[in-house]
Amino acid sequence: MSARIIDGKAIAQHLRETIAADVARIAARHGAQPGLAVVLVGNDPASEVYVGSKARQTVAVGMRSFEHRLPADVPETELLALVEQLNRDDAVDGILVQLPLPAHIDTNRVIEAVDPGKDVDGFHPVNAGRLMIGLPGLVACTPLGSLLLLQSVHADFSGLSAVILGRSNIVGKPVAQLLLQQNATVTIAHSRTRDLPGLCRTADIVVAAVGRPELVRGDWIKPGATVIDVGINRLPPAAGEAKGRLVGDVAFEEAKSVAGAITPVPGGVGPMTIACLLRNTLQAFKARRGID
C-alpha cells in the first residue's frame, strides 16, 4: 500500500484564493483593507526568506504589507517601542515579530507586548489561554495549518487516537489542544518519553514536531494512520551538492508505504503556515472592525 500524499501546496493555495476573494468583497463593500506588519530583527538568512515570502503573499491576497527591519543589536526597549507603535496604528491589523530574536532580547516580553487582538502568530498568553479553554481567538499558524491538513483527511476525530511528538509552545502544545477540541484522544510525547516507537504504533494520527531529521521510522507507524510531518531539517550537503536536502522528522519513503495519508517535506505543513497567517490577519481585521 502507498499512502495518499496530502498536498499542502494545493490546500494552501485554495485557502489563499478564498482569503483573496473575501478581501476583495470587503474592499468593494467597506472600502477597507487588512494590513499585516512584520518585524525582522537582524539578518538571519532563513528569517529573511520567510519574511520576504510573507510580504509577497500578503500583497498577493490584496492586503497591505508593512515591513520593519531592525539591526541585530537593537536595544529591547526600541523593539518594544516599535511594537507599541504598531499596536496603536489603525492601518495594522496583524503584527508578527519574526522569531528567533537575538539572545539579548527577552522573547516572552516581546510576545506579551503585542496587542492580543493583533497577535496573528497566536503566541500571546491571552490567545494561548483562549485556545486552552475553548474560547475563540487567534490560533498559532503552524498548528492551525496542521489541523486543516488533517481535516482534509478526517471529517470526524471522535474515537481516533493522536500522538503528538514535541511539546513546544509554538507547535506541539497548540496542536494537541486543537485535536482535543476536535474530540481526538491525545497523547503528547517528548524527549523524556519512554518507548516512542511503541507509543506511535498505537496512533491513528501522528504529528511529528521535534526537529530531528527522519526520527520517525516506517515501523513506528500503524498501518493506515495519518502522518503530519511538521519538521523542517536541512541535512549536511552530500558530495557534489551545494546545499543539503530538506527532510522532515519522518522517514518519508518508509512511512509512505505503511501510512494511509502523509504530508511531504517540503510541500506539506510549510505552505500552510503562511496561508494561516493571512487567514489570521483577516480574522483579526474583521474582529477589530466588526466586519463579517
Ligand code: NAD
Ligand atoms: P522545539 O525545539 O521548540 O521543540 C521540539 C520538541 O521536540 C521538544 O518538546 C522536545 O521535547 C521534543 N523532542 C526533541 N527531541 C526528541 C526526541 N528525540 N524524541 C521525542 N521528542 C523529542 O521545536 P519546534 O519549534 O516545535 O519545531 C519542531 C520542528 O518543526 C522543527 O523542525 C521546526 O523547524 C519545524 N517547524 C516547522 C514549521 C512550519 O512552518 N512547517 C513551523 C515551526 C516549526
